[in-house]
Amino acid sequence: MNEAKQNMKLGVNIDHIATIREARRTYEPDPVFAAYLAELAGADCITVHLREDRRHIRDRDVILLRQTVQTRLNLEMARAEDVIEVALKITPDHATLVPERREEVTTEGGLDVAGAGSELKDLVERLKEGGTSVSMFIDPDPRQIDASKQAAADAIEIHTGRYANAEGPAARQDALDEIRKSAAHARSLGLTVLAGHGLTYRNVRPIVEIPEIGELNIGHTIISRAAFVGIERAVREMKELLKR
Ligand code: PXP
Numbered sequence: 344m345n346e347a348k349q350n351m352k353l354g355v356n357i358d359h360i361a362t363i364r365e366a367r368r369t370y371e372p373d374p375v376f377a378a379y380l381a382e383l384a385g386a387d388c389i390t391v392h393l394r395e396d397r398r399h400i401r402d403r404d405v406i407l408l409r410q411t412v413q414t415r416l417n418l419e420m421a422r423a424e425d426v427i428e429v430a431l432k433i434t435p436d437h438a439t440l441v442p443e444r445r446e447e448v449t450t451e452g453g454l455d456v457a458g459a460g461s462e463l464k465d466l467v468e469r470l471k472e473g474g475t476s477v478s479m480f481i482d483p484d485p486r487q488i489d490a491s492k493q494a495a496a497d498a499i500e501i502h503t504g505r506y507a508n509a510e511g512p513a514a515r516q517d518a519l520d521e522i523r524k525s526a527a528h529a530r531s532l533g534l535t536v537l538a539g540h541g542l543t544y545r546n547v548r549p550i551v552e553i554p555e556i557g558e559l560n561i562g563h564t565i566i567s568r569a570a571f572v573g574i575e576r577a578v579r580e581m582k583e584l585l586k587r
Contacts (some may be wrong), residue, residue, distance in 0.1 A: 351551050351585035354388035354417055354539070355381040355578055356562025361391075361399035374400065375407045377574055378550065382414050384578035388437070390560045391417035393426050395443060401430055405519070409433040417560070419480070422466060434473040439500055439560075440466070446502045453482035453502040457490035464494040478537060483525035498535035500560065501525055501551060508542025518551055526555035544568070547584050559585065 360377040364370070369549035378389040389412045391400045406429075415436040418428045421443035430438055440463070442454045456479050458465060459506055467477045481487040482505075493498050506518035526536045539551055539560035550556065561581060568577040 348587060349557070350558065350587050352387040352392045352558035353578070353582055353585055354415075354537070354558055354560040355565055355581075356390040356392070356539075356560055356567070357381065357458060358392050358562055358568040360398045360574075361401070361404060366397055371386055374404050375411055378408055378412055380574045381578050382412070384575040385582045386578055387558065387577075388412060388415040388417050388560075389418040390419060390439075391521070392441070395421060395423045395426060403432060405429060407436075407437065407444075418475075425496075427466065427469075428455040428472060430475070431439045431473055434475050436475065437478060438475050439478045439480050440496075443518075447512070453484070453487060454480055454576070456481060456494055456496075457489070459485045459490075459494070471497075471502075476479050478535070480539075483521045485525065487531045488525060488532065488534070491529075492532045495575070496534065499554070500536060500537040500539055501528050501529075502540050503538050503542055504540045505548055506550070507543070522550070523553050526553050530555040544581065544584060547581075551585055551587060 357377045360372050360374045362374055365539045367455050389408060391405060392482045393400050393405055402493060417437040417439055418430055418435040419439045419441050420430055421441055439453055442452060476497040477501050479491040479496045480500045481491060482502050488499060501522055505523060506519050509515035529536045536556050537558045541558060542561050543564040565577045565581055
């Protein structure tokens with residue numbers, strides 16, 4: 344099958360709906376309603392990050408989303424015992440293993456799968472036993488891709504932060520080449536390839552042109568646009584950009 348002819352799928356990260364709610368520690372806006380509207384507008388997956396400090400998404404959200412999401416639910420999670428407990432209880436469709444530091448504003452780098460040892464593989468296996476497919480959020484680095492395969496991951500999500508933050512065309516092209524090579528390498532190992540972080544309406548197109556990448560997880564830019572035009576239109580506009 345020609346992968347290039349399939350439209351890129353869109354996972355919509357709704358964490359920042361919860362960020363607005365937590366600004367007042369109230370009940371609105373509710374990420375569960377946001378997920379419903381995003382799905383009606385064409386989201387292929389709903390992504391949330393249950394952080395250790397519960398700064399935006401809360402356990403209640405994940406439990407309700409598991410019951411209401413009609414597409415697929417992707418839970419981003421660090422290797423923290425109480426978060427693992429939630430994941431094993433609700434068995435999301437996908438889990439994306441991410442690094443997490445309390446002081447960071449958002450996930451700053453990829454997970455060091457190569458340096459993690461066998462505990463990571465044990466976690467992957469426990470999640471997979473419950474029917475959850477597991478992805479590793481990693482930098483576009485062949486060592487991390489090989490280690491993800493060895494850790495029995497089903498997929499990798501390539502961290503596109505360096506590309507998104509690149510200053511100038513040469514640096515951007517360099518970052519793009521690295522992503523392209525990594526995507527091809529991961530596919531050759533049989534891994535499903537996703538990408539995300541820092542992607543926007545302005546910078547997403549060159550990533551869409553990489554045929555080995557099947558799905559993107561995008562949050563901040565969609566929720567930002569939703570503040571002005573509503574989440575349904577914001578999702579629809581992004582879906583348009585993901586056409587191949
Ligand atoms: N993928 C992962 C693993 C992430 O941690 C994030 C940020 O929560 C995203 C994708 C989405 O990034 P952004 O909000 O910059 O679109």
